[in-house]
Amino acid sequence: MSWLDTLNTLGVQVDESGNCQVSAAVTNASATITPLTHLGLFDVTGPDAEKFLQGQLSCDVQKVRAGKSLLGSHCNIKGAMVSLSRILPVENGFWLRTERPVLDTAMANLKKYMIFSKAESHDLSDEIIGLGFCGEQAATLLSAQGFSIPAETGECSAGHEGVLIRVPDDRFELWLPEQQAEPLLKTLLTTGSLTGTDNWKLAEIRSGLPSLQRDTLETFIPQMTNLQIFDGVSFSKGCYTGQEVVTRLQHRGKLNRPMYRLAFTATKAPAAGTVINTPDRAGVGTVVSAAMDSDSSGELLAVMLKTSFDDDGAILTLDDNDQPLVRLNLPYELDPELFERPQRL
Template identity: 70%
Template sequence: MSWLDTLNTLGVQVDERGHCQVSKPTGASSSTTITPLTHLGLFDVVGPDAEKFLQGQLSCDIAQVSAGRSLLGAHCNIKGSMISLSRLMPAEGGFWLRTERQILDAAMANLKKYMIFSKAETQDRSDTIVGLGIAGEQASELLQAAGFNVPRETEAFSLSESSVLIKTPGDRFELWLPLEKATALLPELQKSATLSDTNLWLSEEIRYGIPSLSSDTLETFIPQMVNLQTFDGVSFTKGCYTGQEVVTRLQHRGKLNRPMYRLRFNADSAPAAGTKINSADRAGVGTLVSAAMDPDLNNSGELLAVMLKTSFDDATATLTLEGSDQPLQRLDLPYELDAELFERKTM
């Protein structure tokens, strides 16, 4: 039985975007939730040169992944613009990279272009390795009771029988495991947790200011524009990688005009990634990164957007989504951005 068939038997429907929707409440009535991460996919990079190859392609320090941290890392083009964004974790013989399912094929293809002279190879593992998002104050206890060694620090991971458990910001975990194990585990977890949909998981990602990349925003942002350095998703000490010159120049000699911010919107559905944000006197002051409906409020949600800092900071300026007259509400990020990023450096 496929993963989608298993989810269907539990009342979960998956749409063309890979987003799952729970048709009726299933599992225990609990504040701990389980979200099938069907909007995400996973591919591997394995072989004797896997670490060396990825170190020369991605923005994060792959050596830190080997040492025990699961990091976000961007693959950039030579202009420094992101062509994929993945979370890295160790796997037998190399690494697993999980990314938005809609850009997975492109992410693999772009890496393959540089793989020809390396002893490394890549394969889509999305049909055999699946993900669960477990969240809530009792999430760690639930996972421990299920036999997992639960990491305590954010970005730490634990390995167990071909499974990887990652602690993400907040009381949340990503669990990636073989299909047959997920099929057996999910009904057991449901005895103490509630099955939830993709929107709930995405809303938490946004509240923690975690960036994503979609087919509509490929080659639109450089890593610092989505605050990737905040998550150690950019290394400025490891050496060269594709696009590194542009990324490093901005950090040490340039000025960041458009970082990523968090805002609230009013609408009956979440706007699409890539949607423009306008001010009263200027169009295109921002570009939407991701959005999700508020699980607790009707006709409202939160979004992350890369925006002109001057437009966001001007509290008197009304911001709206393209095609809407509803004003956006500025919200705080859960982390501080380095003020030096917004200052012009002098030699």
């Protein structure tokens, strides 16, 4: 039985984009389990895997090798992100987790530079299964199945032939082989409850975590998505593709468009890449990710022109939706110096 067949027997329906919906209502919100069908995973392995990724990704891959999972972007020479992945350490290399619709593109872009390295890459999305855990009892649920619970955000542990990562807001991502995932999920559901993709995406948005989709590839420099907050950009490790532009923005430039969190009113979440406008100016923002919170409202992350919020009475709206957006707080503060152009001597 395939993984999708297993999910179907549990009342989970997966659409063409990989998003899943659960027919049964959540009964235990203190421990929820989300099949991460909207995400995929590929590997980079071989003797040169670490050296290769260190020269391509924005994060410090040496920290990943030491046991810490980080977000990392692959940029073009102009510093714009062509992919964004969570990097996991595994034997003989790394797993890179990214949005399933752009996985092929992410892997292909890295492979273009891999030809002169002793490294190789394969799509593992049909072999390695992802589960997301939220709620007060999530750690207890996993511990009962023999997992060692990572103490700090970004730390990893091994178990059931897979990798468990603690991610922001005391949530967990678990990636493990399909043959391990099926019996484990059925055991977990004796205590935890299944939820759909929107539940996980909403938690990611509330944690202020960015993602990339087809319509936002090569659109944002890493700092525009607040990636530096999560140690997703290293300013000390040395050269990588696009590094000069990224570093110049950090130390000599001025960030005009950071990422914000907003609430929207609609019956469907806006797609990544949807434009945000004011009455006086079109294109002041671009949706990064969005998820529904109820039948008629949800939350989103958007890269926004910072001056859009200078006027407390400014009205922000999505294209084709005249309902005003409402700014919400992020769980972190951005360095104010990013918004000030350094004085030239």
